[in-house]
Amino acid sequence: MTRALIVGVGSHYGDDRAGWLILDRLQELGFHDCELRRVSNPADILDFMEQRQRLVICDACQGAGPPGSIHCWSWPTDRLLARQAHGTHDMGLSEVMELATGLGMNPSSVEIWAVEGQTWFPSLNAGAEVRAACEKAATAIWEKYADA
Amino acid sequence: MSTTDVIEVPILTRVEGEGGVTIRVRQNTIENVQLRIYEPPRLFEALLCGRALEDTPDITARICGICPVAYQMSSVHALEAALGIQTTPQIRRLRRLLYCGEWIESHALHIHLLHAPDFFGAASGIELAQRFPQEITRGLQLKKHGNRLLEALGGRAIHPINVAVGGFYRLPRREELAGLIPDFEWGLEAAIAATRWVASFPFPELTQPYEFVSLSHPDEYPFNEGEIVSSQGLRVPVTEFDRHFVEVHVAHSTALQAVRHEQRTPYFVGPLARINLNRGQLSQTVQRLADEVGMESECRNPFRSIIARALELVQVYEEALDILRGYHPSGPSRMPYQPAAGQACAATEAPRGLLFHDYQIDDAGKIRQARIIPPTSQNQRQIEGDLTTYLSRNLQAKASREELASDCERLVRTYDPCISCSTHFLRVRWEEIP
Numbered sequence A: 001m002t003r004a005l006i007v008g009v010g011s012h013y014g015d016d017r018a019g020w021l022i023l024d025r026l027q028e029l030g031f032h033d034c035e036l037r038r039v040s041n042p043a044d045i046l047d048f049m050e051q052r053q054r055l056v057i058c059d060a061c062q063g064a065g066p067p068g069s070i071h072c073w074s075w076p077t078d079r080l081l082a083r084q085a086h087g088t089h090d091m092g093l094s095e096v097m098e099l100a101t102g103l104g105m106n107p108s109s110v111e112i113w114a115v116e117g118q119t120w121f122p123s124l125n126a127g128a129e130v131r132a133a134c135e136k137a138a139t140a141i142w143e144k145y146a147d148a
Numbered sequence B: 001m002s003t004t005d006v007i008e009v010p011i012l013t014r015v016e017g018e019g020g021v022t023i024r025v026r027q028n029t030i031e032n033v034q035l036r037i038y039e040p041p042r043l044f045e046a047l048l049c050g051r052a053l054e055d056t057p058d059i060t061a062r063i064c065g066i067c068p069v070a071y072q073m074s075s076v077h078a079l080e081a082a083l084g085i086q087t088t089p090q091i092r093r094l095r096r097l098l099y100c101g102e103w104i105e106s107h108a109l110h111i112h113l114l115h116a117p118d119f120f121g122a123a124s125g126i127e128l129a130q131r132f133p134q135e136i137t138r139g140l141q142l143k144k145h146g147n148r149l150l151e152a153l154g155g156r157a158i159h160p161i162n163v164a165v166g167g168f169y170r171l172p173r174r175e176e177l178a179g180l181i182p183d184f185e186w187g188l189e190a191a192i193a194a195t196r197w198v199a200s201f202p203f204p205e206l207t208q209p210y211e212f213v214s215l216s217h218p219d220e221y222p223f224n225e226g227e228i229v230s231s232q233g234l235r236v237p238v239t240e241f242d243r244h245f246v247e248v249h250v251a252h253s254t255a256l257q258a259v260r261h262e263q264r265t266p267y268f269v270g271p272l273a274r275i276n277l278n279r280g281q282l283s284q285t286v287q288r289l290a291d292e293v294g295m296e297s298e299c300r301n302p303f304r305s306i307i308a309r310a311l312e313l314v315q316v317y318e319e320a321l322d323i324l325r326g327y328h329p330s331g332p333s334r335m336p337y338q339p340a341a342g343q344a345c346a347a348t349e350a351p352r353g354l355l356f357h358d359y360q361i362d363d364a365g366k367i368r369q370a371r372i373i374p375p376t377s378q379n380q381r382q383i384e385g386d387l388t389t390y391l392s393r394n395l396q397a398k399a400s401r402e403e404l405a406s407d408c409e410r411l412v413r414t415y416d417p418c419i420s421c422s423t424h425f426l427r428v429r430w431e432e433i434p
Helices: A014-028 A042-048 A093-102 A128-145 B044-048 B053-061 B068-083 B089-120 B125-131 B133-154 B174-178 B181-199 B238-244 B271-277 B284-292 B302-326 B375-396 B401-414
Strands: A005-009 A035-039 A054-061 A070-074 A109-116 B004-009 B019-026 B029-037 B213-216 B227-230 B245-248 B257-260 B342-350 B353-361 B367-373
Touching: A005 A014, A005 A042, A014 A035, A014 A054, A014 A109, A014 A128, A035 A042, A042 A054, A042 A093, A042 B133, A054 A128, A070 A128, A093 B125, A109 A128, B004 B401, B019 B375, B019 B401, B029 B375, B044 B053, B044 B367, B053 B068, B053 B353, B053 B367, B068 B089, B068 B342, B068 B353, B089 B125, B089 B133, B089 B181, B089 B302, B089 B401, B125 B133, B133 B174, B133 B181, B181 B284, B181 B302, B213 B271, B213 B342, B213 B353, B227 B238, B238 B245, B238 B342, B238 B353, B257 B375, B271 B302, B271 B353, B284 B302, B302 B401, B353 B375, B375 B401
Parallel strands: A005 A035, A005 A054, A054 A109
Antiparallel strands: A070 A109, B004 B019, B019 B029, B213 B227, B245 B257, B342 B353, B353 B367
């Protein structure tokens, strides 16, 4: 059984960087207790799931609260919108988790940390509220998963 | 009085990018089929103009998240031809290895998650996984191997960053590649098992008089080099691409459609074309496997493309293992060059088929003009032809409109189209207002 895994899902589209920002902050804090992975596509999480007891996914979200609000859900959760994928570029997080569950790949504990975003334009930095929230989320994850 | 009705597939699912199909039926006969690509043009060629030629492999890689290596390979080969750069045998082998990684990732994904569900009436890979958990898990493992290889050699799995004009920015250490060997040994056996699995699928009947087109090389299965050949006897150097193929604009698509230059007929690129035209270049293992699973010497059923894709998976696992085992870094990682004005083209084999690039550069090493013709652009016209034939037959068989719409999607997916890649052109009309 390997170390707990923390995955940051993000892109270069404004507040969609949130997952990456949390991961960057964990790295700045010198967090070495878990394996950290940065992905652009939720489907890539499947590559790293095997043989884990704990998986933490950091991502941006929309529609869960005011911009910059932090949410923590345990999988399975109905808070993730299930939608029909049109390809694999856009296979959503809920579909990836469903596929992993169907194949028995899911770790026993899966936690999703999400930061509510507001702007999603290409090449923009994340907004101030989101950046601040990502720092807070990283600290909370650090406190919870130190020595995981 | 004639009556017309229209069957719409508004959004094709399990293909990359956004497109749909419109079928116009008049008096129970297919009048017109349009593969509508409405995804906005990406304008990558214009974006390259004025940029340093060294930026080209990294910018063109952004055209596709599934086949970035193909764009990098076609671009560096064209630019190296323009600059007269000769690379070393080691760089050539590492480029083939990088392409192996991309084919493994792309083919494993398409076979298991995108295409296989169609043969069992499953709506998605998730649904298919409930019925074939071991096979889908195996497919995900194969995809992962492709990604790991791209990370080790390309710096990262999506949009690799190690490809340079003249070679690589850095040669991997021997242990970085050698560490992949056990996984690839397992993967070779798994790919063979996957081929046997897909060959057992129930395949719809459809045989078409295609003109298959691919690269062909006398000594190896085609990746980066070779002449352009076709099943109708064409054999020309890549530099003559424009004499034999041309792109045309159609109103219903933001992507140009490629056709044969004189005849204006469609042609077919991709794994089925490659396997048909290069069977002799397949390894002994793959040739035996092709015979064992009953792959015809010239297969003309597009639904059986999934077998061709699986056979290629075995082929690239074998080649990757061979390169991984023999790798000892030596010599330069890339060849030096001086910028000079020039023009050159190149074609390589992307997972989905022939990918043609053509560049003009100025004496300061800036891109003056770029032209990129992806495989999906080349297959579009053929896809429309296939749909017309297949749907005409099923319409006579009194299939329901819903069934016909599903048939459309299934047939389009056999080509593994990457619509996002294909939208590389926008015709702009300027209106002068006095």
